[in-house]
Amino acid sequence: MEKVFHLGLSKADLNGATLAIVPGDPKRSERIASQLDNPKCLAQTREFHVYLGDIKGQSIVICSTGIGGPSTSIAVEELAQLGVNTFLRIGTTGAIQPHINEGDILVSTASVRLDGASQHFAPLAYPAVSDFHCTAAMVEACDQLGVTYHTGITASSDTFYPGQERYDTFSGYVPKAFQGSCEEWQKLNVMNYEMESATLFTMCAALGLKAACVAGVLVNRTRQEIPNVDHQLVEKNAVSVVIKAAELVLEKTKQA
Ligand SMILES: O=P(O)(O)O[C@H]1O[C@H](CO)[C@@H](O)[C@H]1O
Ligand SMILES: O=c1cc[nH]c(=O)[nH]1
Numbered sequence: 001m002e003k004v005f006h007l008g009l010s011k012a013d014l015n016g017a018t019l020a021i022v023p024g025d026p027k028r029s030e031r032i033a034s035q036l037d038n039p040k041c042l043a044q045t046r047e048f049h050v051y052l053g054d055i056k057g058q059s060i061v062i063c064s065t066g067i068g069g070p071s072t073s074i075a076v077e078e079l080a081q082l083g084v085n086t087f088l089r090i091g092t093t094g095a096i097q098p099h100i101n102e103g104d105i106l107v108s109t110a111s112v113r114l115d116g117a118s119q120h121f122a123p124l125a126y127p128a129v130s131d132f133h134c135t136a137a138m139v140e141a142c143d144q145l146g147v148t149y150h151t152g153i154t155a156s157s158d159t160f161y162p163g164q165e166r167y168d169t170f171s172g173y174v175p176k177a178f179q180g181s182c183e184e185w186q187k188l189n190v191m192n193y194e195m196e197s198a199t200l201f202t203m204c205a206a207l208g209l210k211a212a213c214v215a216g217v218l219v220n221r222t223r224q225e226i227p228n229v230d231h232q233l234v235e236k237n238a239v240s241v242v243i244k245a246a247e248l249v250l251e252k253t254k255q256a
Contacts, residue, residue, distance in 0.1 A: 009043055013052075013082070014052065018083060024092075100220060110129045141242070216234035
């Protein structure tokens with residue numbers, strides 16, 4: 001098989017892996033891979049840092065998506081061409097409900113589609129919904145690890161500033177379409193904002209692939225805008241959850 005366009009990899013490179021852990025941050029790929037057996041770097045191109053590692057003797061892929069839907073859609077498309085059918089995102093996030101604390105873990109059941117890329121896969125009426133079994137594995141991982149977690153809906157936006165209604169910006173202006181939107185999502189019980197899950201969930205559901213998303217809370221925006229937590233600590237818990245969830249999903253797949 002030819003190499004895929006951006007990742008520059010072919011099927012044989014993935015050693016039969018069907019599950020990928022997909023962080024946003026490229027450097028997070030390496031930190032995740034270093035916690036697996038036999039970590040190996042396959043490619044570092046643009047925002048896509050791709051590693052292979054083993055969990056209980058089975059190869060999995062770790063591939064960063066970069067920030068936002070367009071690059072996420074490229075990573076998912078090309079990994080799917082290489083045989084991956086399950087995508088577990090691990091990200092960071094800003095909470096918008098007062099009862100959620102910095103350092104907590106959020107497992108997204110579905111996402112509000114404030115992105116553009118997902119509309120290239122299915123019309124807006126189509127739900128950005130996670131895979132039930134992969135999400136159950138994320139929850140089981142949280143229970144086993146004893147972390148504080150919440151499940152629910154995530155707002156997933158193309159932009160970090162206007163789309164998440166931030167006023168602490170260069171212009172201080174948020175276009176009318178987004179004025180009041182944060183309060184609206186709060187009232188509709190949305191937990192948090194991030195930037196990739198809407199694209200990931202919609203395209204995976206539409207293409208017959210499986211996806212789930214876990215995120216560590218960097219900031220609670222009902223209290224402050226700029227995080228003052230230890231980013232590495234927040235990431236560490238969410239990474240432990242996604243690795244444990246990957247192990248649980250692989251076990252179930254083996255039994256099936
Ligand atoms: O930590 P990652 O995975 O990048 O996730 C979140 O952080 C970035 C914004 O700072 C966006 O990608 C958002 O989704
Ligand atoms: O508030 C936040 C924090 C992290 N990532 C986001 O997209 N929003």
